[in-house]
Amino acid sequence: MTTRNMIEAINDAHRVMMERDDDIVVFGEDVGYFGGVFRATAGLQKQFGKTRCFDAPISEGGIVGTAVGMAAYGLKPLIEIQFADYIYPGYDQIVSEVARIRYRTAGEWTMPMVIRSPYGGGIFGGQTHSQSPEALFTHCTGLKVVIPSNPYDAKGLLISAIEDPDPVIFFEPKRIYNGPFDGHHDKPVKPWSKNELSEVPDGHYTVPLGKAKVVREGEALTILTYGTMVHVSLAAVEENGIDAEVIDLRTLAPLDIETIEESVKKTGRCLVVQEATRTSGFGAELATLVQERCFYHLEAPVERVAGWDTPYPHAYEWVYFPGPIRMKNALKKVLAA
Amino acid sequence: MSDKPDPRRNRPALALHVPEPPFRPGDTPDFSSIKVPAAGEAPRPDISVEAEVTFPLCTHLVRVLDDGGKAVGPWDPKLDADTLRKMLKDMKTVRVFDDRMYRAQRQGKTSFYMKCTGEEAIAVAAANAMDPEDMHFPTYRQQGLLVARGYPLKTMMCQIYSNKADPVKGRQLPIMYSDKKHGFFSISGNLGTQYPQAVGWAMASAIKGDSRICMGWIGDGATAEGDFHSAMTFASVYQAPVILAVVNNQWAISSFSGIAGAEQATFASRAIGYGIAGLRVDGNDALAVYAAVKWASDRARTNKGPTMIEFFTYRAEGHSTSDDPTGYRAKGEAEEWPLGDPIERLKAHLIAIGEWDADRDTELDKEIDATVRAAQKEAEAMGILPQQGFDNIPSMFEDVFASTPWHLAEQRDQALDEAREYLGHDPK
Numbered sequence: 001m002t003t004r005n006m007i008e009a010i011n012d013a014h015r016v017m018m019e020r021d022d023d024i025v026v027f028g029e030d031v032g033y034f035g036g037v038f039r040a041t042a043g044l045q046k047q048f049g050k051t052r053c054f055d056a057p058i059s060e061g062g063i064v065g066t067a068v069g070m071a072a073y074g075l076k077p078l079i080e081i082q083f084a085d086y087i088y089p090g091y092d093q094i095v096s097e098v099a100r101i102r103y104r105t106a107g108e109w110t111m112p113m114v115i116r117s118p119y120g121g122g123i124f125g126g127q128t129h130s131q132s133p134e135a136l137f138t139h140c141t142g143l144k145v146v147i148p149s150n151p152y153d154a155k156g157l158l159i160s161a162i163e164d165p166d167p168v169i170f171f172e173p174k175r176i177y178n179g180p181f182d183g184h185h186d187k188p189v190k191p192w193s194k195n196e197l198s199e200v201p202d203g204h205y206t207v208p209l210g211k212a213k214v215v216r217e218g219e220a221l222t223i224l225t226y227g228t229m230v231h232v233s234l235a236a237v238e239e240n241g242i243d244a245e246v247i248d249l250r251t252l253a254p255l256d257i258e259t260i261e262e263s264v265k266k267t268g269r270c271l272v273v274q275e276a277t278r279t280s281g282f283g284a285e286l287a288t289l290v291q292e293r294c295f296y297h298l299e300a301p302v303e304r305v306a307g308w309d310t311p312y313p314h315a316y317e318w319v320y321f322p323g324p325i326r327m328k329n330a331l332k333k334v335l336a337a
Numbered sequence: 338m339s340d341k342p343d344p345r346r347n348r349p350a351l352a353l354h355v356p357e358p359p360f361r362p363g364d365t366p367d368f369s370s371i372k373v374p375a376a377g378e379a380p381r382p383d384i385s386v387e388a389e390v391t392f393p394l395c396t397h398l399v400r401v402l403d404d405g406g407k408a409v410g411p412w413d414p415k416l417d418a419d420t421l422r423k424m425l426k427d428m429k430t431v432r433v434f435d436d437r438m439y440r441a442q443r444q445g446k447t448s449f450y451m452k453c454t455g456e457e458a459i460a461v462a463a464a465n466a467m468d469p470e471d472m473h474f475p476t477y478r479q480q481g482l483l484v485a486r487g488y489p490l491k492t493m494m495c496q497i498y499s500n501k502a503d504p505v506k507g508r509q510l511p512i513m514y515s516d517k518k519h520g521f522f523s524i525s526g527n528l529g530t531q532y533p534q535a536v537g538w539a540m541a542s543a544i545k546g547d548s549r550i551c552m553g554w555i556g557d558g559a560t561a562e563g564d565f566h567s568a569m570t571f572a573s574v575y576q577a578p579v580i581l582a583v584v585n586n587q588w589a590i591s592s593f594s595g596i597a598g599a600e601q602a603t604f605a606s607r608a609i610g611y612g613i614a615g616l617r618v619d620g621n622d623a624l625a626v627y628a629a630v631k632w633a634s635d636r637a638r639t640n641k642g643p644t645m646i647e648f649f650t651y652r653a654e655g656h657s658t659s660d661d662p663t664g665y666r667a668k669g670e671a672e673e674w675p676l677g678d679p680i681e682r683l684k685a686h687l688i689a690i691g692e693w694d695a696d697r698d699t700e701l702d703k704e705i706d707a708t709v710r711a712a713q714k715e716a717e718a719m720g721i722l723p724q725q726g727f728d729n730i731p732s733m734f735e736d737v738f739a740s741t742p743w744h745l746a747e748q749r750d751q752a753l754d755e756a757r758e759y760l761g762h763d764p765k
Binding site: 025051052056057059061062065066067068069070072073074075089092093096097100101102103104105106107108109110141142144164165166210254255257 | 737
């Protein structure tokens with residue numbers, strides 16, 4: 001057991017798996033010699049050599065496209081897109097190729113690859129270093145979408161993603177790489193070392209894909225969330241003295257519908273919390289599923305907390321980010337009805 | 338309006354150049370402006386040359402077969418007669434196959450087909466020049482690879498009919514073949530995507546210290562896709578053991594190659610800017626195609642780096658069964674095309690060297706016709722498209738993922754219920 005922040009946990013998952021499986025290759029922009037702009041791949045090239053971990057040209061389409069060819073050969077590419085905001089040039093390869101090759105070849109070819117990418121806001125990243133594009137991938141059949149919220153899960157989920165026979169989009173909330181963020185931007189952030197979830201086992205372990213985690217048990221309402229917003233939600237619940245059940249979905253696709261249903265049927269109320277823009281976001285799918293499957297248990301309309309339907313603005317970071325006030329008002333609304 | 342004089346008034350007006358093909362419907366095609374170098378004229382550099390040394394070959398045309406059917410010059414691959422006869426047979430088989438399947442589409446037995454008439458030499462000779470273990474990332478117009486590698490015609494047809502024996506279980510549009518054993522990667526409808534994939538496969542082979550190489554394919558039109566650029570960049574950066582083919586058949590559906598950039602530079606010449614060796618080859622000359630692919634594969638296999646080859650050819654027929662070329666190009670272009678018909682040219686060569694004659698040719702045509710007809714009969718016995726669609730509905734929901742998640746299981750059950758209601762009985 002070693003105390004690790006999210007980056008260290010993710011780095012360790014790479015190391016553990018690359019030692020176990022010679023077919024894993026790691027590449028992306030600046031991931032080789034330098035070890036990545038967030039240090040996620042630090043030391044890997046030195047340990048495993050340049051043919052296992054290397055720098056790539058600035059071409060997301062090329063990175064994903066060559067990874068498809070490598071997977072077709074029989075390797076397991078574990079690639080990085082520097083920011084989720086820059087994944088779009090690779091989108092055709094992801095949606096039209098990676099996601100569909102098992103289906104279109106009737107299983108003759110598969111795509112056991114992981115596409116890692118730092119995502120989310122709260123870091124004054126402006127329009128192109130803050131986006132949360134998960135809905136563009138959950139909408140795409142054939143992809144698994146995973147978003148961890150702490151170091152323990154980050155390592156265990158990444159190892160599961162690497163071992164999974166299907167392609168996984170692995171979004172890492174960069175706001176919480178160094179410590180959990182509760183939405184109070186005006187207060188100092190505690191490092192992960194002060195949080196028990198930074199106790200990360202050495203070596204191999206997994207956190208299963210497709211399994212949500214109840215991070216706080218409660219009776220008053222169910223909060224469905226993931227990534228940074230897990231911590232914002234937990235803080236809001238405590239600050240407002242509400243006995244909410246908070247569920248960290250961890251995997252958005254495939255979704256752990258059983259845990260969701262069980263919780264909402266128990267509490268009768270549901271709040272969906274995401275950082276991404278509101279319209280057609282993943283929260284819309286969550287709200288619809290709850291409505292379809294728990295309608296007769298609901299005592300109030302399902303509410304959504306989300307980013308506004310604008311591009312992510314620089315100066316208005318804390319007006320945009322779904323913080324404590326938006327959370328408080330939404331909680332009040334769900335509980336009042 | 339202001340009284341101030343416009344400071345730009347004396348400048349000439351800018352003009353947008355929109356390329357136009359030389360001939361449109363109603364015109365009489367005349368290709369005398371196309372420079373066709375004599376066979377044997379192009380020099381053949383050593384396989385280890387620096388990429389830039391190949392620049393003159395990117396505007397030239399590697400040709401082996403002369404007008405008299407003789408193989409001439411340094412690119413003559415000096416193939417034995419059996420290999421030449423095999424290539425002739427493969428090319429003829431592709432053409433007969435195309436004709437049968439085109440007709441099957443017109444008869445309503447399937448929804449769609451695409452011929453490669455006039456381009457048969459390219460895929461067939463390339464397949465024969467490479468090892469069977471080498472990998473291809475083809476487009477939808479390299480059916481010759483499968484034929485040359487001995488893939489069963491019946492299985493190709495079953496894919497076209499989306500029937501019970503279709504290896505991709507009716508999920509893909511006709512001709513989107515996939516076969517790992519024959520080194521033929523799954524065809525995608527999205528153009529250009531397979532080009533960087535080919536580079537990645539070659540990189541993987543190099544990472545593993547393998548000795549296999551890879552060939553990626555693209556048409557002239559799709560070179561305009563961003564994936565063309567990323568493939569060339571990655572191939573160059575990592576010196577991937579890959580051959581990147583551009584099949585320049587002059588047409589991307591209704592757009593002539595000028596719309597893809599061919600007016601200002603040949604496709605082959607693009608290779609030089611990436612530091613990749615380039616060759617421009619007579620695509621209707623099976624011997625030139627063979628020699629160029631062999632040169633590039635020797636180069637790749639000895640870690641000398643990638644090669645891009647432009648195969649200069651002509652799409653003799655419509656883009657697909659959904660296309661009518663009389664709407665955008667002049668009639669008779671294929672007949673006027675200065676590089677002729679690849680099958681006739683290889684046949685003339687075999688006859689010129691005394692390894693073929695009219696009787697054997699007629700005999701071969703009969704044999705191929707019988708083979709293709711027999712395959713078609715067997716394939717149709719497994720069903721044609723209009724009879725499919727309600728067999729094994731659960732298989733439609735399989736292979737999205739390795740195992741079926743809850744939401745797909747629910748949707749599968751709903752689809753079965755709907756089919757039951759539609760059919761009035763349990764679906765098979």
